[in-house]
Amino acid sequence: MKNAIAFALILSGLAAAPSVLGMYYTTLIIPIIAYSIALLGLNLLFGYGGLLSFGHAMFMAVGAYASAVLGTKLGVRSFEVQLLVAMLASGTIAALIGLLCLRYATIFFSMLTLAFGMIFHSFLFKFYDLTGGESGISVARPSLFGMNFTSISKTAFLVGPFYWYVLGVFLAMFAIMAVIVSSPFGLALKAARDNERKTAFLGVGVFRVRYVAFVLSAVYCAVGGAILAVSIGAADPEQSFWTQSGNMIFIIILGGLGQLFGPIVGSLSFTLLQDALMANTQYWRFAMGAALALIIIFAPRGILGLITGLFERKR
């Protein structure tokens, strides 16, 4: 119930954004939503499953490149098709490397995902005929439900039809994730996080549960990546560099690990924080690092934890 109210609040906030916030902040919200979608997936894996991946930027990049290759190189403009292919491609890659990575749960899993992420990164560099090398590929404006929107400017497209489209996708993906984490599957995933051996003896195929979570998280990341690519207008290899994966984890922690609203709260605060810092100091990295350190020390449950903590204290 509380969740439903919070979600309604966030949704109405996002729906009101284009008319309340200026153009600029509205364009900022698209990457925020894109990250939220991707992080819904990563949160499933890391927050609920306890598996810290240091390579998930790779799956966002897969989404971005799927959209770029389809739209720019193959002329498939339909965003629905692009999303579908992105999800399939990412899911397939995850299904393959998941077989290797998921044999371990602790720091070794992190290292393996990092290694695969970097292999993918160097793949993007090497096969420049396909991927455009270090400059990446530009992403053409997609069509939405078969409509082409060529008459309006790119910004108008982004804050107009694309915004609503993305909001719709987010709504759907969020609802699906809300169900997943509260399903028996979500329970089993968390159980495996808390005690792997015990969970196996409760008849749960721990590997399979984690495997499904891994593939799902990759699919979510691909959707986020494809949306992000449209708002940037390009897919570039930097999106798959390990520091990007680090940022993704940063955002989840910032929002609140293993909490359904963590991703949206995290990416909102992260983007706004970074925006404010970048506009005000050239040493914004230092400030971001300091902010991260402070959050880790003083708000281990992230901003959501702070908020709920306030509520609880009031009562």
Add this chain to the structure above:
Amino acid sequence: MEMLLRAFGITKTYGAFTALSDISFDVSKGEVVAVVGPNGAGKTTLVSTLSGLYRPDSGDVIFEGRSVLGLGPAALALRGLARSFQLVTVYPTFTVEDMIAVGAFARAGETFRLWKPACLYKAERDEVREIAAAFGLSHRLSTPCSALSQGEKKLVDIASALTLRPRLMLLDEPTSGISSADKHRIMETLLDAARRCGVESLVLVEHDMDLISRYATRVIGLKAGQIVADMRPDAFFRDPEVIDTLVGKVPHHALG
């Protein structure tokens, strides 16, 4: 009597050290088998081998007519063989209700149902309540496991395994760390709940002779990886030689 589990010729080594050598026995329906023996005799190793956690170097374990080797804990649990560990294992972040539910969903084959919230499964929820009630945990359903006392943790631990409706349960020192005042109550609760949940046989590792004499129907004595005794409790306690090698002097109740 119907045979449930048969182990034969089991040898298990850790490197150069042989923890179990050529162990054979079977467990029939309705038995409560106590495994006793000095520390390091191989009791935990035996339980782990029977429950598919370790693979023996030689020998085989047949459960319900099929070999358990290579099956893995999860599949074995679903086939009706459950176990508990020497140290209590609860999920610190779970409520008692959720913890017990994990096994119920697994047994019902619903672990991979991603599209329906867990709270909507009425049958499983009822079952969880029923089992919790059998363990006297009804008032604890929404308590986080981390806030339970040691004894309650033990109960939740075992209750969660019972949702699998196992035919055979292996319990590794179910009462260690439980205060003497609560031991009998817990043991009785446990046996009663197990019977109600359809458990046909129990194998338990135990050091407490008092409990064994009261509840076991059979005693297997293990020493240095070998079975040195396999008899009914009354015979066991009447055999000074066996008692001496396995238990030493039975201590008496200092406050009794």
Add this chain to the structure above:
Amino acid sequence: MATVDLLFAALFNAAVLFLVTAGLQLIFGVQRIVNLTAGSLYAFGAYFGASVFEWFSAQGGPAVLLLPVLIVAGLLAGQVGFLVERVLRTVYGREEAFQLLMTFAFVLMFQDVLRYVWGAQPRLLADLPSVYGMIAIGAFTFPAYNAAVIACALLVAGLLWWLIDRTPLGHIIRATAENRQMAEALGANTRRINMLVFMLGSMLGTVGGALVIPTTAASLEMPIALIVETFAVVVIGGLGSIRGAFLGALIVGLLRALSLSYFPEMEVMSIYLVVVFVLVLRPYGLFGKAAA
């Protein structure tokens, strides 16, 4: 002769990698913290070493003292580990993810600190390797300085192995890593031990950075670029194992040298492919142990 050249290059490469990785391994092996700042500390050591030696030369210090001056500079630079540890200490009790992230926060901060102090221009020491001249063996020659760095790496490897595997202090350190509370209850001053280890690990990184400055340049991309390569070494060798770092560095160094001359296209990827290969066969690396 060509192969001798190549082999020597690979060894030097491995020595440098080892120095950085050893610090990372020490800290991981003991504190179970994957220290992402290893790269930053390395870069810091390099910048600091360059500045100290420039200052030393400006005071009229003789160039022959290059090696000792750099080592001292590296040791001094390692003191920054003190600061890092003070902050890191606040999350010792928490899950490893938080500790990893804390070091990530430091990576972010270090980037700007380095730029603030040293600016954007890469720093390098001109023509210093030739201070020690060349060693000639038969037809082939190599810089004596590089040989000195290799020797330093070997020395460090030996000392570390001895410290961790053979001394009571090493055992106490390992026990602390595993169960801080219990070690403490047995009289180990774990605060001091954690600090000691972290400082030691940091110093290995900064000394490594300072030692290689005569053969490389300190630059802003150093921290981020290096950490990935370091991870390759660590993963191949096994997390937390000094022996693993040693072997891993050797493998990566050799691999790089070989792929450079035989299939240059695959240079970068070959390293990661080996990483994956090793992990498939030996998940915890060649010398790694499963986390307890």
Add this chain to the structure above:
Amino acid sequence: QNTPLKIGIIAPRAGTAAYIGENGLRSAEWTAKKINEAGGIAGRKIELVVEEETNAKETLERARRLVLQEKVDCIQGGYSTGVTLPMAPTLEDMQVLTIFWDGTTQDGVKETMPSPKYVFKSTDNECEAVMASLIAAKHLKGQFKRIAAISPDYTYGRNVWTAFKALNKKFGIDAEVVSEQWSSFSQLDFTSNVAALKAAKPDLIYCVLGNADLPIFMRAATSAGLTDTARMVLVQAGHQHGQLKKPFTPVGTLLCYNTMYFAKPNPSAAQKEFVDYYMDRFKDYPHWECERAYFAMNLYKAGVEKVVAAKGGSWPKPEEVAQAMEGITFESFGGPAAMRKDHIAEEVFYGGFGTHDNPYDVSTLQTPYSYSASVLQKPPGADFWGWLETATFPV
């Protein structure tokens, strides 16, 4: 109008490209100060709003902020093609005057916007490499038989190496490729590469390194004796000429300085003033990105003032300025510079053979050769590879 003109600058400040961004920024600030001292652009002072160039996503957001929040009149900057590529269509779409300092690799420009209206690109990045080939063909023909290459593994490196081989063939130079080294980005240790190169025994090494890796490589190459047997062609020497110290930059190394050579004999007054200022203030030798920033700022100034002079009175619209900028020619640091009708800049490139005969601690050019981009750059609409084959070069 008395409000200041807002000019957004986008430049890298961290990581590999930080040094380049720093050069551009310093020059942009100096140029703006100079223009303001002389009365501004058509009477309006300039105010710079600086944003950092990082990855494509963030940089695009920064650019949007400049346009939508800061409401800048013009955006200048941009270094890496990966960033300018998505930026160009976005800014074109937002109808913002944009002048890129850099970021124009062949593969990148091929696909972006055939005829932009508001966006102006820099000279093709490959110009300096074509120049290197021309100088080599002219002065070194016959002196090399075995060539090797070392480059970071990226499009630019592969392109210019391919171009070098193609031009060699075109000029009848028959050289065997004995080794190709593709280093990783920001590689910090080159002993293995040097060893591999040494083993291949080349007599000319075509080196496309340009960041901190260039001096590192050169120092390793020198100390291993590689430079004794092979002549070095440093295509991107201009990136790091301040670090190409004499001990490891042998006389005779072919150095390409891109569009600015700080020690140019008889420099223009502006260059002299700037170089003196720069060397005095920052204790460093300015490089080509300084010229690019200077060029961009003055191009904008010239465009605005041209319309204002023609129209008088009201402040010109961006599209009017854009139109006026097409075809403008003026004196930049390095010499006459122009903006082509197809929005690609034309500047002068410098290169030559190194000498130690100078008052600096770094190598400079014995005889600076200069080439206009009109010679080094494909004509409007042409394909780079096709043009390489058909064009006639002054060799």
Add this chain to the structure above:
Amino acid sequence: MLSVEGVSVDIAGAPILHGVGLEVKEGEIVCLVGRNGAGKTTLLRTLMGQLKPRTGEIRWRGALISGRSPHHIARRGIGFSPEESEVFASLTVAQNIAFGTWTRPTARPAAERIALAYEVFPKLKTYMQRGGAELSGGERKMVSIARALALDPDLLLLDEPFEGLSPAIIPTIAAGITSIRAAGKAVLMAESNVQHIPEYVSRIHVIERGEIVFRGSLEAARSDPGVRGVVSGLA
């Protein structure tokens, strides 16, 4: 030797111990008896400095030790064997046992201290080189107690020392504890299992819901109805 006065302890905001008072004198063996969750472990961890008391004082040989860090307390001569043994998995049995000799040098030579530990648990000698992770539950317990002994403490805190130990070995340990006492050392052990309370204890303290409800000798305890209630689970 050890005196505890009015100690109250909270865990995570919840009060667990309420004004606990206790004394252990030289050469005494004191047993703390109580049911699960009564607060025995909490009290021992507080004595060890792992938990900080909210109120009250803990004195060791007259000096205030409440609030000091655990390593400090250990070095002053208090050895601890926790409930879950907590044997170091990354060290061998021998290294586990030698641990205290590295952190706390005493007048007694290290070899002698180690030898004493093995004397109490001779079985451990056979797997000195085995890793801590490779032990059975009971073996861990033995290592844990032996390790505390080798610290050469003046007071031993043993949390459920007989848990998981086979009855066969209990007489050996009892003999060991008696010999410790003979050397002038004191023992404070926590027990939840009355069958494990040795005959030779000097005094017992019964703890219930964080409060000491009985202090006295075994004989007195036997006839105390309150104690009998706790023991038989009727309290």
